[in-house]
Amino acid sequence: MKNNALLNQEVAFGADQLLKVTALLYLKEALATQEYETCPDLIDTAKKLGVDPGEISAMIKDHLEVAPQVRIKGNRLPA
Numbered sequence: 001m002k003n004n005a006l007l008n009q010e011v012a013f014g015a016d017q018l019l020k021v022t023a024l025l026y027l028k029e030a031l032a033t034q035e036y037e038t039c040p041d042l043i044d045t046a047k048k049l050g051v052d053p054g055e056i057s058a059m060i061k062d063h064l065e066v067a068p069q070v071r072i073k074g075n076r077l078p079a
Helices: 002-013 015-032 036-048 053-075
Strands: none
Touching (some): 015 036, 015 053, 036 053
């Protein structure tokens, strides 16, 4: 039943919107896993799919604000 609801929601978004969201999710995942070498290609693809550059900038800004906190916790040696 949930699958049908998801399918109906996907149709409501439209294929173009789903591609944009998917492109942003791939970029977010690459940033989170520190696969920075793939980010330029993902950004180019997102732009080609119609993602607003402001949305991309906002996602990168959010990552930069959160990333130092995560790195600090992850890089500490146990006492």
